[in-house]
Amino acid sequence: MNYNNSGARRGKPKRILDPSANLAPTASSTPQSPYMYNQQMPMNNIPQQQEYGFNMPDPSTQAYGFNPSTIPQQMPMPMPMQQPSMQYNQNEPPRIDTFVPTQFPTQLLAEPIVTNMALKYGDALVDTGKQHLEKYVPVTAIKYYFAVDTDYVFLKLALxxxxxTHTDWSVKYEQDVPLQPRYEKNAPDMYIPTMAFLTYVVMAGLLLGTQERFSPEQLGIVASSALAWSVLELVIHTVTLYTMNLDTSLRTLDLLAYCGYKYVGINAALLLSLLLGRLGYYIVIGYFSISLAFFLIRSLKLRVIPEGHSTYTAIGNKRRLYFILFVAALQSVFMWWLSYHLVE
Structure with a gap:
């Protein structure tokens, strides 16, 4: 293809619009389409309202050719339709603006038949649980040993x-069942031994504090060692009864109660040691060892060697007497062993 530009006019190209000359092209009588590329329209001839139903941007106020007001606003999100109510009234049409939960479970539980069935089922579960618990823990027997009152506690401590000076050491029965400790001061209990054991731990902490030897670890050692020695003593007495082949009316909780009374004397000895030192401690330990031994011999005699029982022979009674003396003598040994290291 041959290109010949000899006929073309040389020089600068003709400028269509010179801004420095403040000239504008003459508007055509026929309106031109605003969508034509690279077309300029006079500013005073821009129609304000188009027939298409939207406003054209004003070039004098918009630098970038668009008007934010012409941007369609974001439509609000429609509200979710609420679930209609499950309850309907025959007199009024169902409403769908609110949701009322059903009251069927509450109405069902309010029925007398259902309530009675639930109560019976709960009682049956409780009875079953008690039966399973009684196999491992004698709850009823433990409740007997804690059936005490204030009068019994004072009378027992004095005894x-x-x-x-006490003469009647027998325990009264009612329909082959021994009376509760609150009605019979000769009956063994677990309340005084338990409270005496806890008081012993507190007294040990007090004495260790006055001697500047207190620490939580030391207090825990005292409590755990005393508990271990009590369990060991109970095992020794049980094994002794089995070895000697002694048939007695003593129970395990009876032995635990009788052996727990020694903590009463230990607390009294530790308390007096704060005032009189070692002298007061040994005075109380010696006296209470004698009184506790006398108390155990008279109390255990009726439980180990019942009067008027035809099956007990003389040889068997001698073994039972040895067992009673062994229990009474062992209490003074444990009293000294559990308390001597707490006194300076």
Whole structure:
């Protein structure tokens, strides 16, 4: 293809619009389409309202050729339709603006038949649980040993310290069942031994504090060692009864109660040691060892060697007497062993 530009006019190309000359092209009588490329329209001839139903941007106020007001606003999100109610009234049409939960479970539980069935089922579960618990823990027997009152506690403590004037050591029965400790002061209990054991731990902490030897670890050692020695003592007495082949009316909780009374004398000895030192401690330990031994011999005699029982022979009674003396003597040994290291 041959290109010949000899006929073309040389020089600068003709400028269509010179801004420095403040000239504008003459508007055509026929309106031109605003969508034609690279077309300029006079600013004073821009129609304000088009027939298409939207406003054209004003070039004098918009630098970039668009008007934010012409941007369609975001439509609000429609509200979710609520679930209609499950309850309907025959007199009014169903409403779908609110949701009322059904009251069927509440109405069902309010029925007398259902309530009675639930109560019976709960009682059956409780009875079954008690039966399973009784196989491992004698709850009823433990409740018997804690059936005490204030009068019994004072009378029992006085009997432990001054048993020499007491004459009637028998335990009364009602329909082959021994009376509760609150009605019979000769009956063994677990309340006084338990409270005496806890008081012993507190007294040990007090004495260790006055001697500047207190620490939580030391207090835990005292409590755990005393508990271990009590369990060991109970095992020794049980094995002794089995080895000697002694048939007695003593129970395991009876032995635990009788052996727990020694903590009463230990607390009294530790308390007096704060005032009189070692002298007061040994005075109380010696006296309470004698009184506790007398108390145990008279109390255990009726439980180990019942009067008027035809099956017990003389040889068997001698073994039972040895067992009673062994229990009484062992209490003074444990009293000294559990308390001597707490006194300076």
């Amino acid at each position: 432990l310290f001054f048993p020499f």
